[in-house]
Amino acid sequence: MRIEKTEEFRRATCCVIGCGPAGAMLGLMLAREGVDVLVLEKHADFLRDFRGDTLHPSTMEVMDELGLADGLLDLKHTKASKIEARLPGGTVTVADLGRLKTRYPYITFMPQWDFLDYVTGEAKRYPNFRLEMEAEAKELILEDGTVRGVRYETPDGLREARALLTVAAAGRSSPFREQAGLKMVRTSPPIDVLWFRLSRREGDPEDTFGYAGGGRFMVVINRGEYWQIAYVIRKGEYESVREAGLDAFRRSVGETIPDLADRTGELQDWEDVKLLSVQADRLRRWHRPGLLCIGDAAHAMSPVGGVGINLAIADAVAAANILAGPLGEGRVRTRDLMTVQLRRELPTRAIQAFQSVAQRRVISSALGPDGAPSIPAPARMLLGLRPVRDLPARIIAFGIWPEHVRRREPSARTGQAPAAREESVR
Numbered sequence: 001m002r003i004e005k006t007e008e009f010r011r012a013t014c015c016v017i018g019c020g021p022a023g024a025m026l027g028l029m030l031a032r033e034g035v036d037v038l039v040l041e042k043h044a045d046f047l048r049d050f051r052g053d054t055l056h057p058s059t060m061e062v063m064d065e066l067g068l069a070d071g072l073l074d075l076k077h078t079k080a081s082k083i084e085a086r087l088p089g090g091t092v093t094v095a096d097l098g099r100l101k102t103r104y105p106y107i108t109f110m111p112q113w114d115f116l117d118y119v120t121g122e123a124k125r126y127p128n129f130r131l132e133m134e135a136e137a138k139e140l141i142l143e144d145g146t147v148r149g150v151r152y153e154t155p156d157g158l159r160e161a162r163a164l165l166t167v168a169a170a171g172r173s174s175p176f177r178e179q180a181g182l183k184m185v186r187t188s189p190p191i192d193v194l195w196f197r198l199s200r201r202e203g204d205p206e207d208t209f210g211y212a213g214g215g216r217f218m219v220v221i222n223r224g225e226y227w228q229i230a231y232v233i234r235k236g237e238y239e240s241v242r243e244a245g246l247d248a249f250r251r252s253v254g255e256t257i258p259d260l261a262d263r264t265g266e267l268q269d270w271e272d273v274k275l276l277s278v279q280a281d282r283l284r285r286w287h288r289p290g291l292l293c294i295g296d297a298a299h300a301m302s303p304v305g306g307v308g309i310n311l312a313i314a315d316a317v318a319a320a321n322i323l324a325g326p327l328g329e330g331r332v333r334t335r336d337l338m339t340v341q342l343r344r345e346l347p348t349r350a351i352q353a354f355q356s357v358a359q360r361r362v363i364s365s366a367l368g369p370d371g372a373p374s375i376p377a378p379a380r381m382l383l384g385l386r387p388v389r390d391l392p393a394r395i396i397a398f399g400i401w402p403e404h405v406r407r408r409e410p411s412a413r414t415g416q417a418p419a420a421r422e423e424s425v426r
């Protein structure tokens with residue numbers, strides 16, 4: 001796409017495209033460091049269903065370090081300290097976060113829109129933070145091989161934002177990777193997920209469970225007034241599930257989760273069931289001069305383990321820690337951008353490898369007519385050993401390399417934009 005006419009201009013030290021978990025947290029943290037930041041979000045609000053809603057201990061510790069954990073936990077949420085699988089032979093604890101040494105030994109379930117409203121509300125306290133809603137970035141501004149900002153569309157016309165650094169945090173379908181010529185490594189997860197809700201009623205269990213048996217695998221998440229259910233299917237199987245009809249689908253849900261069999265009639269239409277085509281990929285290089293990709297825009301994650309938000313936030317924390325100084329000085333070098341990738345790439349690849357094993361060896365083996373979930377024998381043996389027993393909980397809670405908020409220099413504490421200076425990108 002080529003935009004010929006731009007009606008208005010904006011200038012910022014850093015322009016962030018996308019106000020999901022990665023973009024919102026980066027915007028907040030840079031603003032807090034005194035960087036002049038403009039965040040563009042294409043939607044008018046954050047109200048989108050069936051997004052990642054799981055805040056893990058790594059994210060809660062970051063919120064704590066920002067002094068925002070208590071305020072966040074004042075919002076409506078539920079907690080789960082154990083992830084359990086209900087198998088035909090009994091219940092198995094997959095991960096017990098309650099044994100971990102942290103102030104937040106649980107997964108916090110909170111609608112993503114509440115989390116984003118809260119984070120952006122806090123960011124707006126800083127005069128150097130600007131958020132434009134209904135602002136859809138369309139085209140990177142490339143000059144002499146360097147990204148100088150982005151052209152974007154608003155209800156009032158086309159605008160242009162010029163920035164020392166543009167950060168693409170626009171999620172898994174981000175077109176800016178291709179526009180910037182960044183190459184992708186794609187993997188082919190063997191599963192897709194169907195998401196739907198069923199009501200929660202008095203006397204229902206409190207916990208979040210995985211259910212497996214009879215060739216099916218489902219995850220049931222307690223969302224207060226309703227259960228959010230992930231029904232895992234083999235990749236490409238969606239059409240045949242639909243052809244079998246809604247009655248057969250309801251029956252299979254009831255047979256796998258007998259506790260909810262009395263309400264599967266709430267699924268009235270296929271409109272009530274959303275397909276998530278599971279995607280997993282990562283960029284070879286996350287940056288080029290003037291541009292950095294973070295979160296799903298740099299690496300789309302499979303939903304296994306519910307780590308996507310947390311990894312996206314860890315990227316934002318690392319980027320803010322590493323780049324706030326150079327941005328404040330008006331000079332971001334390629335090596336600064338490379339440092340962000342170096343720091344985050346290994347944890348991302350390790351988690352993707354872990355998800356790939358879980359998808360192929362555990363979940364796929366549970367699907368199909370004779371499917372029975374199985375944990376590979378060597379893994380079963382290792383998981384029996386005390387030091388290894390807590391490993392799944394640790395990986396889910398903290399990932400491979402948790403990020404922490406770097407302490408601010410006193411000069412940055414006002415949250416004011418630094419004085420205007422000559423800016424250069426090398």
Ligand SMILES: Cc1cc2nc3c(=O)[nH]c(=O)nc-3n(C[C@H](O)[C@H](O)[C@H](O)COP(=O)(O)OP(=O)(O)OC[C@H]3O[C@@H](n4cnc5c(N)ncnc54)[C@H](O)[C@@H]3O)c2cc1C
Pocket residue numbers: 017018019020021022023040041042043050051052053054135136137138169170171172174195276294295296297301303305306307308309310312
């Ligand atoms: C159905 C589903 C269930 C999931 N479940 C979980 C889970 O339980 N736990 C978990 O941790 N993760 C889960 N994930 C993954 C998780 O949602 C993502 O990994 C995470 O949201 C990534 O954050 P992000 O900020 O990088 O990108 P996103 O959350 O995708 O945010 C990108 C933002 O950019 C905006 N945007 C896009 N294009 C433009 C543009 N051109 N201009 C301006 N704005 C733009 C979008 O509107 C969006 O607000 C799930 C994902 C899906 C789809």
